[in-house]
Amino acid sequence: MPLAEPILCKRIPTPPWGDPRDRALVTLDQYLETDGYQALRQAVKTDPKDVIDLVKASELRGRGGAGFPAGMKWSFLPPEDGDRRYLAINCDEAEPGTFKDRMIVDFDPHILLEGIAICMHACRLDTAYIYIRGEYHAQAKTLQHAVAEAYKYSVFGKDSILGQINGRDPQCYVHRGAGAYICGEETALLESLEGKRGWPRIKPPFPAVEGAFARPTIINNVETLAMVGPIVLKGADWFKSMGTQRPEGAPPTVPASFGPKLYGVSGHVNRPGVYEDELGITLSELIENHCGGMRNGKKFKAAIPGGISMGILGTDQYDAKLDFDIGKAYGCLGLGTAGVIVMDEDTDIVAATRNIVRFFAHESCGQCTPCREGTAWMYKLLTRIENGGGTTNDLDLLLELAGSMGSMPGTTICGLADGANWAVRTILNKFRGDFEKRVRKQRYVSLPVAATR
Ligand SMILES: Cc1cc2nc3c(=O)[nH]c(=O)nc-3n(C[C@H](O)[C@H](O)[C@H](O)COP(=O)(O)O)c2cc1C
Numbered sequence: 001m002p003l004a005e006p007i008l009c010k011r012i013p014t015p016p017w018g019d020p021r022d023r024a025l026v027t028l029d030q031y032l033e034t035d036g037y038q039a040l041r042q043a044v045k046t047d048p049k050d051v052i053d054l055v056k057a058s059e060l061r062g063r064g065g066a067g068f069p070a071g072m073k074w075s076f077l078p079p080e081d082g083d084r085r086y087l088a089i090n091c092d093e094a095e096p097g098t099f100k101d102r103m104i105v106d107f108d109p110h111i112l113l114e115g116i117a118i119c120m121h122a123c124r125l126d127t128a129y130i131y132i133r134g135e136y137h138a139q140a141k142t143l144q145h146a147v148a149e150a151y152k153y154s155v156f157g158k159d160s161i162l163g164q165i166n167g168r169d170p171q172c173y174v175h176r177g178a179g180a181y182i183c184g185e186e187t188a189l190l191e192s193l194e195g196k197r198g199w200p201r202i203k204p205p206f207p208a209v210e211g212a213f214a215r216p217t218i219i220n221n222v223e224t225l226a227m228v229g230p231i232v233l234k235g236a237d238w239f240k241s242m243g244t245q246r247p248e249g250a251p252p253t254v255p256a257s258f259g260p261k262l263y264g265v266s267g268h269v270n271r272p273g274v275y276e277d278e279l280g281i282t283l284s285e286l287i288e289n290h291c292g293g294m295r296n297g298k299k300f301k302a303a304i305p306g307g308i309s310m311g312i313l314g315t316d317q318y319d320a321k322l323d324f325d326i327g328k329a330y331g332c333l334g335l336g337t338a339g340v341i342v343m344d345e346d347t348d349i350v351a352a353t354r355n356i357v358r359f360f361a362h363e364s365c366g367q368c369t370p371c372r373e374g375t376a377w378m379y380k381l382l383t384r385i386e387n388g389g390g391t392t393n394d395l396d397l398l399l400e401l402a403g404s405m406g407s408m409p410g411t412t413i414c415g416l417a418d419g420a421n422w423a424v425r426t427i428l429n430k431f432r433g434d435f436e437k438r439v440r441k442q443r444y445v446s447l448p449v450a451a452t453r
């Protein structure tokens, strides 16, 4: 079922409810006139624990890529000890194909600030750092201005709405990154926030226990936090009336895919852009109903469901359901950021894969050997294959290389290597014919390393 009314896009004209050309920054006054900060006023009258229970009951899952349940994350915080506790808002958004958080910040930054304030109340946090990617110059300015408005309106600062309730003096800062993709990984983000090189940390300890400045820290994505206000106003059942149920037979501990979602679509469609709809709409609905179909009437070839780390959907998966179970159902890693990259029949999939791996090789922080060396080797192999100098052995070597790296096999610290692995493995498995056409037909010879495994 399509979404009945816009939720995150309530104030941002978005098809089918509005024309993107009418978009303009929502000022604090306009935000207040449209129920703005009502959810915060309601939340601060509620016991913090009950706010966490409400978010838990809604089963809101993180929108930053991993889909971890937000309420559960909030409940991992240790009891207060009188010292500082932090909120880090992940606005790094460097995953290729992902630009949904940018739309919130560009046009309705107060919906994010309201979510931040509610989270600070619920989790009893003192300081929020909005970590925004270095390339978002205009967005950083917009946010800074909105934060200043929020201080004036007493959302943050001395005698704030929060301060009156829990006796704190909550602060909110905008912190600009310097343009490294890895700083979107939550622990690299914390290192960068502390002024160090953005290297992911070994976990545990997890940030909820030992995060920024070795203090308890909650890290959430922009869209996740923007969703909190509407949940507080309308309730968990309302949120759960949208989206898809957990898979049949799965225990209640397995989270479902409830609520609306921002889908950012790029590539070979007639109308690329950010669209809001329920979780669980199909890829074909997204392309046909929201994006005006494939560009120039071309046939669909493939789509990357949520940023390049998630692997690929094949030509026969045009009707894939875009929810958090997409990974198991369609042989990719997951929904990720729902930054969908659509490719038509003319796409050179070998060149696209080489380009994807070039990105990972460039952005690997270099701490883990399988990631640092593996991404670089894959890039070299793919360049050779693209240029017509590869062999069928190279295709198997690529698969072996990809499969040997990633935090899931337990050889790397963070998920970047997994992303490179899933991208290469799924593309090669689903489009092997495209690669075979590019290589010299040479009989496969088992590699000694493969034989010893
Ligand atoms: C290499 C890498 C890059 C990431 N980049 C981002 C990002 O730009 N924005 C984001 O919200 N999460 C990103 N994540 C996921 C974060 O580590 C973390 O899971 C997320 O911010 C948690 O917020 P959520 O639970 O609200 O989704 C990235 C993860 C990895 C491994």
Ligand code: SF4
Pocket: 182, 199, 200, 363, 364, 365, 366, 367, 368, 369, 371, 372, 412, 413, 414, 415, 416, 417
């Ligand atoms: S997996 Fe890659 S990016 Fe992540 S910590 Fe290791 S080397 Fe760095």
